[in-house]
Amino acid sequence: MTPVFPKIISTADGLTRLVEQVAAxxxxxxxxxxxxxxxxxxxxxxxxxxxPSESFLIDPLAIPDLxxxxxxxxxxxxxxxxxxxxxDIRSLHRDFGIEVTNLFDTMVACQILxxxxxxxxxxxxxxxxxxxxxxxxxxxxxxxxxxxxxxxxAARDTTLLIELxxxxxxxxxxxxRLAWLEEECELLSRVRSAVRATGPLYLKFKGAxxxxxxxxxxxxxxxxxxxxxxxxxxxPPFKVLGNEQLRAIAEKRxxxxxxxxxxxxxxxxxxxxxxxxxxxxxxxxxxxPPDRLPTFPRSPRVPRNARQEQCLKALKQWxxxxxxKxxxxxxxxxxxxxxxxxxxxxxxxxxDLSQVPMLKRWQRxxxxxxxxxxxxx
Numbered sequence: 001m002t003p004v005f006p007k008i009i010s011t012a013d014g015l016t017r018l019v020e021q022v023a024a025x026x027x028x029x030x031x032x033x034x035x036x037x038x039x040x041x042x043x044x045x046x047x048x049x050x051x052p053s054e055s056f057l058i059d060p061l062a063i064p065d066l067x068x069x070x071x072x073x074x075x076x077x078x079x080x081x082x083x084x085x086x087x088d089i090r091s092l093h094r095d096f097g098i099e100v101t102n103l104f105d106t107m108v109a110c111q112i113l114x115x116x117x118x119x120x121x122x123x124x125x126x127x128x129x130x131x132x133x134x135x136x137x138x139x140x141x142x143x144x145x146x147x148x149x150x151x152x153x154a155a156r157d158t159t160l161l162i163e164l165x166x167x168x169x170x171x172x173x174x175x176x177r178l179a180w181l182e183e184e185c186e187l188l189s190r191v192r193s194a195v196r197a198t199g200p201l202y203l204k205f206k207g208a209x210x211x212x213x214x215x216x217x218x219x220x221x222x223x224x225x226x227x228x229x230x231x232x233x234x235x236p237p238f239k240v241l242g243n244e245q246l247r248a249i250a251e252k253r254x255x256x257x258x259x260x261x262x263x264x265x266x267x268x269x270x271x272x273x274x275x276x277x278x279x280x281x282x283x284x285x286x287x288x289p290p291d292r293l294p295t296f297p298r299s300p301r302v303p304r305n306a307r308q309e310q311c312l313k314a315l316k317q318w319x320x321x322x323x324x325k326x327x328x329x330x331x332x333x334x335x336x337x338x339x340x341x342x343x344x345x346x347x348x349x350x351x352d353l354s355q356v357p358m359l360k361r362w363q364r365x366x367x368x369x370x371x372x373x374x375x376x377x
Contacts, residue, residue, distance in 0.1 A: 006048075006055035006155035010062040018049075018056055019068045025051050028072070029081040029161035032088045033141040033154055040234045044095045045141035050158035057154055061142065066096045073100045081165045083107050083120045083157070085185075090193040103185040106161060109168040112180050114327040124160055127167060132156065180362045187360075200294060201227060207247065213293035218285030219250035220294060225281045229274070241270060241278075253282050304344060311343035311375055318374045322367070334363065346375060 009018050022028060029050040036042035047058040047069075060066055072078060073092070080100055082088050084107040092098040110118040117123070124130045136153040146154075172178040201223035202208040202216050211219065226246065230237040245265050254260045257275045261268065304312065316339060323330035334342075338358045347353045353364050353371065 006050075006057045006151065008057045008059065008151070010059040012063055012065065012068075015058065015063055015066070015068055018058070019072055022049065022051060022056075023072055023075070023078075025078060027052060027079050027081065027162065027165070029158040029165065030088070031082065031154070031157045031161070032091055033139075034087075034091060035140055035142040037138055037236060038140040038142065040230050040236060042091075042236075043142070044091050046146075046154055048154050048158045050155070050162055052162050055155040055159050057151065060095070061144065066098065070096070070098045073098050076102050078102060079104055079165075081106060081161050083123075083161060083164075085188055086191055089189060089191050094193040100189050103189045104165060104169070104181070105185050105188060106164050106168055108184050108188070109172060109181050111329065111332055112177050112184070113168065113171055113175065114329075120157065123164065127164065128160060130156075130160060179365075183360055183362045202294065202296070205247075206243070209296045209298075211250070211296070213295055214286070215250050216294045216296065217288045218253055218282055219246070221281040221285040222246050222250055222278065225274075225277060241274070245270075249278060249282065250285075253286065254279065255282075304340075308343045308346075311346065312339060314374050314377070315339040315343060315371070318370065322370075333367070338363075342371060342375065347372065348376070 007018075009015050029048075031048040032044050033046040033048070034042050035045050044060050047060060047066075049056045049058065058066070058069070073080065079102045081104045082100075083105065085100075085103060085105045089100055089103075092100065106123070107118050107120070110123055115123070117126070121132045121134070124132060133149065133153055136150050139150060141150070169178070172181055200220055202211075202220050205219060205223065208216060208219065222241075223246070226237050226240045229240045233240070242265065245263060248263045248265075249260070252259070252263065254263070257271060257279070260266060260271050260275050260278065315334075316336075319330045319334055319339065323333055326333070338356075341356060341358055345352075345356060347356060349372070350364070350368050353359055353368050
């Protein structure tokens, strides 16, 4: 594998010069590295940018003000290529208020082209025979200095994205699906990070909707305990206690340390360090009066009538056949929520379809007539 030697930008003057240089480019490949696996409050620790001829690593930990980069990222004349841009778009806006326009997400392009594996490592191996060093996928990018291996790993991603973009762009044009990609990326460029929840923590816990009220009360106390410990230790919550162990404690409600030790996956070090505090959290949840027990909110659902059920069945059958013919994932063509909305609203014309909130422009233009045929038949 040919070594990559990027220029490292770690001063405000260096950033200004970089912006002046890349502002004349028509194509930039971009990526980010963060520290979400190592710290409570994640942050962007490295920004990679490649032109067709050079690569740069911007160190945001050394440059307090990244605002000079914003005009480049919002310039509609410069195409920005990312792979799996959702995290990057959210992070850039969260940490620096930077927005991205004229986005081309190579992962979305792979999905639209019907690729079976769309992760960057799999795509680069298939198309270029390049294997990324997995040692650095979970590295702590907040540490300085960066090792030479980390520097090469970070720069290689964006260097190869330039060539990958060229291949995928040609294939999308050949299949007549470039408009699909452009609309998907336009929507993707608007995603933003959610503010850290201030309400009950169990609302974000997978499987909480199926728990009874008392279990929810215990779970909430356990989650609050874990969140506070994670904040004090500056680590992600899962490094304090895993979700499966937390779920087991909430459901089994141990009363003594011996009970805690019998929970599958509970390391003895965790029991020694937090056992008594966890038991106290269980006790608080058990002591909550019945009239104060939490409930998981559920939106009332209006049942579909027989005609709507038939429409939904027909739409799903159409999606299955169309996905097989086009060799793409059916969820990309139309997810279940959209099909349910179409079955319930029963649009009668293309104009009606334009009023369906979840239906994208490319879906309406490419499949609108077929959808109407299915609904009307």
